[in-house]
Amino acid sequence: MILAWAKRKWTYFAIAALIAFLVLIPFDWFLGRYTSIMIFVGISTMVTVGLCLLMGYTGQVSLGHAAFYGLGAYFSAVLSKTYSLNPWLAMLIAAIATGAFAYIIGYPIFRLRGNYLAMATLGIGLIMWVLFNQLSQYTGGPDGMHGIPYLSIGGFDFDTNFKRFYLVWFFCLAILFLSQNIVRSRTGRALRAIHGNEAAAESLGINVTQFKVKIFVLSSVYASLAGSLFAHHLRFVSPQSFDFLSSVKLVVMAVIGGLASIWGAIFGAGTTRFLSDEVLLGLNQYPQLDIIIYGLILMLVMIFMPEGLFVAIKSGTLWLRVNWRNLPAIMNRKRKELPNQMKYILGRLLFARLWRRTEP
Amino acid sequence: MSADLFVQCLMSGITQGSIYALIGLGFTIIYAVTRIINFAQGEFVMLGGMFSYILAVKAGLPMPLALLIAIVIAAAVGAVMYLLAIRTARRASVISLIIITIGAAIFIRGIAGNRFGVNAVSPPAFTDTGSMKFLGAYIEPQALWIIGITFAVTIVLYLFLSHTMVGKALRACAVNPSAASLVGINTKAMALIAFIIAGAIGGIGGVVVAPLQDKYDMGIMLGLRGFVAASIGGFMSPVATVIGGLVLGIVENLAIGLDWGPFTSAYKDVIPLVVLLLILLIRSGKLAAAERAG
Numbered sequence: 001m002i003l004a005w006a007k008r009k010w011t012y013f014a015i016a017a018l019i020a021f022l023v024l025i026p027f028d029w030f031l032g033r034y035t036s037i038m039i040f041v042g043i044s045t046m047v048t049v050g051l052c053l054l055m056g057y058t059g060q061v062s063l064g065h066a067a068f069y070g071l072g073a074y075f076s077a078v079l080s081k082t083y084s085l086n087p088w089l090a091m092l093i094a095a096i097a098t099g100a101f102a103y104i105i106g107y108p109i110f111r112l113r114g115n116y117l118a119m120a121t122l123g124i125g126l127i128m129w130v131l132f133n134q135l136s137q138y139t140g141g142p143d144g145m146h147g148i149p150y151l152s153i154g155g156f157d158f159d160t161n162f163k164r165f166y167l168v169w170f171f172c173l174a175i176l177f178l179s180q181n182i183v184r185s186r187t188g189r190a191l192r193a194i195h196g197n198e199a200a201a202e203s204l205g206i207n208v209t210q211f212k213v214k215i216f217v218l219s220s221v222y223a224s225l226a227g228s229l230f231a232h233h234l235r236f237v238s239p240q241s242f243d244f245l246s247s248v249k250l251v252v253m254a255v256i257g258g259l260a261s262i263w264g265a266i267f268g269a270g271t272t273r274f275l276s277d278e279v280l281l282g283l284n285q286y287p288q289l290d291i292i293i294y295g296l297i298l299m300l301v302m303i304f305m306p307e308g309l310f311v312a313i314k315s316g317t318l319w320l321r322v323n324w325r326n327l328p329a330i331m332n333r334k335r336k337e338l339p340n341q342m343k344y345i346l347g348r349l350l351f352a353r354l355w356r357r358t359e360p
Numbered sequence: 361m362s363a364d365l366f367v368q369c370l371m372s373g374i375t376q377g378s379i380y381a382l383i384g385l386g387f388t389i390i391y392a393v394t395r396i397i398n399f400a401q402g403e404f405v406m407l408g409g410m411f412s413y414i415l416a417v418k419a420g421l422p423m424p425l426a427l428l429i430a431i432v433i434a435a436a437v438g439a440v441m442y443l444l445a446i447r448t449a450r451r452a453s454v455i456s457l458i459i460i461t462i463g464a465a466i467f468i469r470g471i472a473g474n475r476f477g478v479n480a481v482s483p484p485a486f487t488d489t490g491s492m493k494f495l496g497a498y499i500e501p502q503a504l505w506i507i508g509i510t511f512a513v514t515i516v517l518y519l520f521l522s523h524t525m526v527g528k529a530l531r532a533c534a535v536n537p538s539a540a541s542l543v544g545i546n547t548k549a550m551a552l553i554a555f556i557i558a559g560a561i562g563g564i565g566g567v568v569v570a571p572l573q574d575k576y577d578m579g580i581m582l583g584l585r586g587f588v589a590a591s592i593g594g595f596m597s598p599v600a601t602v603i604g605g606l607v608l609g610i611v612e613n614l615a616i617g618l619d620w621g622p623f624t625s626a627y628k629d630v631i632p633l634v635v636l637l638l639i640l641l642i643r644s645g646k647l648a649a650a651e652r653a654g
Contacts, residue, residue, distance in 0.1 A: 061455055063462070108641050114454040115397040119587055120640050123633040126584070130630050244580055248466055251459060259455075288473035288576075295467025302456045302463065303449040 018266075019173070035161045037277050039233060042168040044269035046226035048253040049179050049262060050219025055251075056259030056308075057183060058215050059195035060110070061118040064125020065250050068220040070132055070242030071098045072227025077148045077237050078138055087151045091228040095221050102220035106213035113198075125247050132239040144238025151232045164233050171229060175222055179262050182218075191215060245291060249276075252294045255301050258308030267310045368497040369617035370610060375503040377609020378510035379405075381602040382565035383586025384593065385517065386558035391595045392534035393554035396457050400441065400465035402583025404559050407468065408434040408566020409574035410476050413483040423486070431563035437468070438559020442552050465579065473576040485571040506568045513564060514602050517557075521598070530554060534596065581629060588636045591643070608632060 047069050054060050075094030079085045085093075109120050132139050139145065151158045151167065158164045182188050193201035194208055202208050231237050249272065257268025276290050305312035323330060386401045411433050415426035441464050449460055485502040492499050521527040532540040533550045541547045566574070585608060592604025612631045 055455065059453075059455065061458055063458075112640055115391075115458060116591075116640050118399075118458045119397070119584075119591075120637060123584065123636045126581075127630055127633045130627065130633075134627060245466070248462060251462070255459065287478065288470040290470075291466045292470035292474065295463045295465070295470055298463025299445050299460050299467065302452065302460045303445065306449075306452060306456045 050222035067128035072224030098224035258311035264310035373610035373613035381605025384589030402579035404562025408563030409570030434563025
């Protein structure tokens with residue numbers, strides 16, 4: 001009975017385990033230098049969740065999300081350093097300003113769809129990147145800005161990785177729970193209806209454009225908050241962190257995490273971060289290896305598991321649980337089919353049926 | 361603005377516009393036949409230039425042969441990309457296809473950066489006769505090559521599409537793929553041909569522009585400008601795409617030549633983006649209808 005209850009509530013166990021893990025991590029005897037990477041994982045997760053809401057649930061592409069991430073970071077940096085505003089106030093103003101910007105461009109932009117929407121968001125991302133570079137009297141230009149103050153509450157400064165770890169993951173978990181609730185609410189169902197069929201959604205009385213803009217604004221605010229935390233954590237911002245490749249990297253995180261999966265975002269951000277910070281940095285003799293691998297991941301995951309890697313793993317384990325008893329028989333059958341299937345796949349990849357005039 | 365400067369800007373606008381037109385043609389032909397926007401189109405251009413440099417300078421092949429091989433390689437990359445990445449994802453949604461072509465773009469860019477280095481390369485110009493004076497403006501001979509070759513490619517493509525069987529089949533696919541397959545046109549083979557042509561046109565653009573500029577990461581900005589050219593043309597007509605490319609090039613260079621207020625050369629990259637957004641918004645109704653139909 002307890003087992004059945006545990007099975008039903010396994011998500012809560014997973015979340016409890018995650019929180020326990022997060023509480024333990026920053027202690028140096030537990031993970032040491034990984035604390036700093038985990039902070040970045042938290043920050044990236046915040047952006048990725050927004051992107052998942054937009055791309056996975058609502059079905060709208062954004063190839064310029066680094067723009068909002070960068071806007072948050074630069075607003076926070078400029079307001080708190082140049083104008084010596086309270087960092088928290090700067091963060092709030094950054095979020096509001098970024099949200100307002102997303103709202104203003106949202107209505108015209110969401111008159112577009114599909115490919116054109118992708119190009120438009122890509123264009124906005126690049127414009128912002130050029131502005132970060134060129135408005136050098138405010139942003140410091142390509143060299144970036146140094147000496148952004150830490151966040152602090154009362155007299156308590158968030159001046160070590162250890163303290164900032166909790167700060168970042170507090171925000172991150174709050175956003176994850178908020179998104180979880182949005183997805184399970186009426187709004188979430190409306191978003192999925194829009195993804196499924198816009199005309200049908202509209203006929204059910206869903207204001208399609210308004211919902212798209214709303215979720216766009218929400219995800220831009222997530223990105224802005226993440227950007228502010230990034231600026232106050234690293235105390236340094238430069239345009240390199242918000243270029244086209246960063247936008248693509250965010251898409252990679254969303255794709256690995258499963259586009260339509262809130263908790264998968266942690267998995268996606270974590271995998272990508274560890275891949276780029278730990279595995280690939282060590283391979284200096286292969287320059288550009290990271291974007292080669294990101295390109296491969298994007299293509300392979302989208303071709304073979306369009307729902308994303310995390311979701312594919314999840315449904316794979318579910319399939320294993322259901323078919324556990326019959327596994328030997330299934331494996332046997334598969335083994336007999338395998339040569340033919342390989343031939344078929346190889347043939348499809350290469351030449352088969354390419355030049356035949358009609359479809360069978 | 362003096363008359364000399366005006367002519368100078370006009371000439372460099374036409375030169376760069378020709379390149380944008382070539383890239384736009386690649387976008388147009390793939391989109392018309394398959395309804396896919398190929399985000400890797402700019403990478404074909406980069407590859408064409410890179411290979412012309414490698415073959416002509418590093419390997420020491422004679423120039424015409426090197427250029428030809430570079431163009432063939434770019435076309436082959438287009439074919440391989442279609443066969444491996446696009447065809448295997450047959451019933452993919454628009455989002456998936458966008459992400460796949462983006463993945464292909466950064467994959468190609470990464471390989472190029474890894475194999476050929478991250479520095480700009482400059483193969484020799486086709487003819488080295490020094491710059492000429494024309495109506496008070498200095499013109500590089502390479503610019504004339506660029507304009508002439510774009511003109512030639514456009515005419516050849518027009519003749520191909522209107523006077524050959526394969527070209528007519530391609531146009532039939534563009535108008536209505538299912539009807540085309542009903543009358544016995546192999547739409548998949550047509551899609552492959554479209555990718556090969558787009559790769560070849562990209563490669564041609566690459567080899568002609570490489571003496572002026574080529575770097576492993578220039579694909580995205582060039583691709584974006586080509587997309588602007590194609591969207592001015594509405595993604596259906598090659599001639600309109602070429603005009604779109606020329607207009608964009610001239611607007612870009614005249615705006616910088618004015619050197620007024622925000623229009624300084626620092627914002628050169630912003631101009632096509634703003635033009636892009638304006639066009640997308642002005643044409644949004646029509647484009648949305650096309651997207652639904654496709």
